[in-house]
Each structure stands twice: as structure tokens, then as C-alpha cells.
Amino acid sequence: KAGVTQTPRYLIKTRGQQVTLSCSPISGHRSVSWYQQTPGQGLQFLFEYFSETQRNKGNFPGRFSGRQFSNSRSEMNVSTLELGDSALYLCASSLDPEGAYYGYTFGSGTRLTVV
Amino acid sequence: DQQVKQNSPSLSVQEGRISILNCDYTNSMFDYFLWYKKYPAEGPTFLISISSIKDKNEDGRFTVFLNKSAKHLSLHIVPSQPGDSAVYFCAASDGGSQGNLIFGKGTKLSVKP
Numbered sequence: 001k002a003g004v005t006q007t008p009r010y011l012i013k014t015r016g017q018q019v020t021l022s023c024s025p026i027s028g029h030r031s032v033s034w035y036q037q038t039p040g041q042g043l044q045f046l047f048e049y050f051s052e053t054q055r056n057k058g059n060f061p062g063r064f065s066g067r068q069f070s071n072s073r074s075e076m077n078v079s080t081l082e083l084g085d086s087a088l089y090l091c092a093s094s095l096d097p098e099g100a101y102y103g104y105t106f107g108s109g110t111r112l113t114v115v
Numbered sequence: 116d117q118q119v120k121q122n123s124p125s126l127s128v129q130e131g132r133i134s135i136l137n138c139d140y141t142n143s144m145f146d147y148f149l150w151y152k153k154y155p156a157e158g159p160t161f162l163i164s165i166s167s168i169k170d171k172n173e174d175g176r177f178t179v180f181l182n183k184s185a186k187h188l189s190l191h192i193v194p195s196q197p198g199d200s201a202v203y204f205c206a207a208s209d210g211g212s213q214g215n216l217i218f219g220k221g222t223k224l225s226v227k228p
Binding site: 004033035040041042043044045048056058090092103104105106107108109111 | 121149151156157158159160161164204206215216217218219220221
């Protein structure tokens with residue numbers, strides 16, 4: 001079956017712009033989480049959605065937002081981009097909100113570069 | 116305040132030998148621990164997990180040990196192979212309170228032929 005699909009794979013944006021990243025989870029998975037990976041910081045949790053509801057949010061400014069659609073696809077948006085937002089953004093899906101027990105499946109990520 | 120710590124940013128091991136990757140945590144509410152492996156330009160891949168009610172879980176060449184009293188877990192890879200060279204992330208979950216995985220910063224493993 002198809003894995004977690006993230007689009008686009010690479011993106012270059014200018015400071016001050018906004019960006020929308022997309023994630024299609026594995027079919028049947030209703031939980032989608034987003035993570036930011038930067039050098040030296042590991043994976044930092046952004047937010048998690050289950051059945052179109054945000055269940056948890058990490059410690060990121062309000063410029064970072066997301067949503068989930070009825071088909072479980074998810075988008076995340078970053079407004080007023082800053083240079084420090086340059087990172088690999090990873091989406092992960094799981095069968096249920098307690099994804100730990102089934103192991104989240106990650107997509108390959110979207111590499112965002114802010115110039 | 117890091118709840119999951121991987122204090123070794125890198126580790127180099129000879130092919131055929133044992134690789135031991137360590138992870139410490141601070142939150143006693145964590146009840147499930149996972150290890151992920153990540154190659155460049157790819158998302159992390161789930162490797163192995165362990166519930167807090169166990170102290171060992173084995174899957175082929177990979178074994179995870181959990182010492183709850185020390186709040187420490189380790190991943191053993193025996194024997195190590197060059198294809199194991201990747202960044203390994205330790206992650207923890209408290210089963211719903213935070214609803215997500217807390218990751219360490221990763222350890223880059225290099226297995227030399």
C-alpha cells in the first residue's frame with residue numbers, strides 16, 4: 001500500500017512569505033502529526049490531528065498552523081516566514097491517536113528553505 | 116527542557132561488532148519507547164519499540180533494553196553492518212497525555228567496513 005506522501009519535496013521561499021505543505025497519510029490512518037527537523041535539534045513536534053481535530057500542539061509560534069480534512073489529508077501553513085523556519089518538515093500517520101503503539105509511519109518530508 | 120536525551124551525537128563502530136546507542140529520559144510518565152532510523156533525505160523509519168512493563172525486546176539484530184529505575188534505554192545492534200549507518204532517534208510517549216512522540220536529537224552511527 002502507498003506510504004505517507006508529502007508534497008512538495010523541496011520548496012524555496014522568501015522571508016515574509018507564507019507556505020502550505022501537504023500530507024496524505026496511509027489509507028485508513030486517521031492520525032496525522034507534523035514534526036520539524038533542524039540540524040542539532042532533532043525532531044520537534046508541531047501538532048497532531050485526529051479526525052479533523054487538533055489534539056495536541058507543540059511549542060511553536062502561532063505562525064505555524066495546520067488542519068486536517070475529512071479524508072485525513074493534512075496541511076500545515078507557516079505565515080510570515082523567517083530564516084529560522086528553514087527545515088525538513090515531516091508528516092507522520094498512524095492508525096489511532098496513540099500512534100506510539102503502532103509506530104508512526106513518516107513521509108520523506110518537505111525541505112523548506114527560506115532565503 | 117529536554118525530556119528525551121541522546122548524549123552522543125555520533126558513534127563509529129567496526130563492521131561485525133556491536134553498536135550500542137543510548138538514550139535517557141526524565142518523564143516517569145512515559146510508558147512506551149521507540150527507536151527510529153533515518154537516512155538522509157528520507158523520513159524516519161520505525162525500528163523497534165518497548166513498553167515500560169518490559170525490560171527487553173528483541174527483533175533480529177536489534178535489541179532494546181529498558182532500565183526504568185535509571186530512566187535509561189539502549190539499542191543494541193549485533194552484528195553491525197555498513198547499511199546500518201544512519202541517524203538513530205530515540206522517542207518516548209506517555210500514551211495520550213501529550214498525544215505525540217518526544218524525540219531525542221539523534222545519534223549518527225557510522226559502521227566501517
